[in-house]
Amino acid sequence: MKNTSFVWHPNTQMSEWESFDEIKSAKGVWLTDSNGNKMIDAVASMWCNVWGHSNPKLIKCIQNQSKKLQHSSMFNLTNGPAEKLAKKLIEVSPGMHRVFYSDNGSSAMEIAIKMSLQYWKNIGESKKTQIATLKNGYHGDTFGAMSVGYVPEFFKKFKKQLFSTIQFPAPNRYRIPNGLTFSDYESQCIEKIEKKFQKNNDIAAFVMESGAQVAGGVIIYPDNFQRRISRLCKKHDVLLVLDEIATGFGRLGSMIEYKKQKSIPDIVAFGKMLTGGYLTMAATLANKKVYNSFLGEFNEWKHLFHGHTYTGNPIAASIAIENLNMYEKNNLIKKIQKTQKIFEKYYQEISGIDIVGDIRHKGMLMGIELVSNQERKTPVSPKKSINKIFFEEGKKNGIYLRTLGNIVMIVPPLAITENELNLLLKRVIKTIKAAKSQLI
Incomplete structure (x- = not known):
């Protein structure tokens, strides 16, 4: 009824x-x-x-953990499942060094944006304040996420409240500009990024979904497109921030999509399938260079000012561990x-x-x-x-x-x-x- x-x-x-x-x-x-x-x-x-x-294994995991520890703050404390999951995520994510937990994908991307902007301030490069991104990308519904993933149909009512970004076209095989081949179109997109990187030395990070734009219409990147952007980021000293919230953990056919794309980022966000779809949890991973920039004396104020009540929730972390173990045991990617x-x-x-x-x-x-x-x-x-x-x-x-x-x-x-x-x-x-x- x-x-x-x-x-x-x-x-x-x-x-x-x-x-x-x-x-x-x-x-x-x-x-x-x-x-x-x-x-x-x-x-x-x-x-x-x-x-x-x-799924009985995931349900049992929730039941078992809920009997021991339902939630404990990660402010000055830790818990076993959160520590174990962080280690596992680092093991499967090439180039990553530390894990910052949050509750959902939008938050994970907000954290990634804050990390990338504060990184440059922490190392004394305060002029790097701009974020570059792909047009029609989507990174969540919070204000920072809307700014870097501006889909006009969704967010135009908030445009005046969003911070400005530098946007580049992503090649769409179905809508190729007149007079161009798809290869020409892809090269044109890359050339626009490179020219802007050469001209602007204030770009802090390039933010993009890894492997495909999903909410933007299922736009699958051509081979090597993401890899070429990754190379440009390294060449011009721009942080690469990847969003694998919807595309990682097997959705596109690979466990870690950026590994398949041969484009190791500085920061990456995971979510959605992290707990198998049973509990809310997300994670933002950073490489050693980024993490180390946040270390120093307390009164230098270099640490990351961000935190959620349910950060690193032990029940969610436990089920995420079981979920990732099941990937291996069941050979899910194959x-x-x-x-x-x-x-x-x-x-x-x-x-x-x-x-x-x-x-x-x-x-x-x-x-x-x-x-x-x-x-x-x-x-x-x-x-x-x-x-x-x-x-x-x-x-x-x-x-x-x-x-x-x-x-x-x-x-x-x-x-x-x-x-x-x-x-x-x-x-x-x-x-x-x-x-x-x-x-x-």
Whole structure:
């Protein structure tokens, strides 16, 4: 039975909804509502679920830790799970030296920005105050994160309150400027970055998502694009700050995406899948050079002024440790590299739908761009929100979908089986076809 919600729901036009379906239970990739209807969780509960719901090992881990220590401050104290997890994160993250915990991805990126700006002040280079970033990138919804990840559709109402950044285009294979090949377009993007680096000596850091822009429309970087930016950062003494909150830990088919991209950063942020999608936790990792710049006498005020009440929560840290151990025990990354090929089987059928303009896919992530005119690449723009249309049509077909603008996002739990993924993609195709009449 549906209940009128007193909750203000995220990124939702509340006037469109009279009520919200209540999820009563979940197991594996399936969500079950209060009426007994089942839906495949096609967005991994906002891109964070790894093993599916109600995994007994992760539940047991929560139960065991909650009996010993539920929470203890990390202000002047520490706890075993937080220490053990930090060691594990350093072991799997090449070039990193220390871990700073927070509660969510936006906070992890706020911390990364503060670290990168304060680093230069700590070493006496106070002129380096500018942040460079990619257009259409997304790094969270807090003010610092909105500044470096400015998506106009989301944040234009706050533009005057945001700090300025230097933005560069990211090559989008579907929308190449007239007269250019994609290779030319990529080189043009890199050249713009290099020219600005040569001209400006006040750039503190270059901030970008690692491997792909996710919330910006599933824009997959071409091979070596990120690596070329990394080289430019090193050449021009600019810190490289990478956001792996949505793209790390297997989403794009590799455990640590920056390792695959051959672009070791100075600072990197992890979140979402860190705890398998069971508890909220994020981490910002810094290399030794950055960390050491914060060391000194107390009255030099070099230390990082940042902290959260639940920083390093032992229950969240415990489940993160178990989650990462399960990656190794179950050889999850190799499994993903096999399962991801299932997506390719459906390219032709999906692209044959006349409102589909483009398909972008890597690892366990797919974005399907919907257009009203394939030749002009005009995005669909119905009066009713596309998200609501796809939620309702998806529900009829037994899948939970959420769109980003005119992009249908397929972001399943990482451990989804091949049979489950086949079923999901067939239902996605059916849903797109059913939604067509409401979109154009």
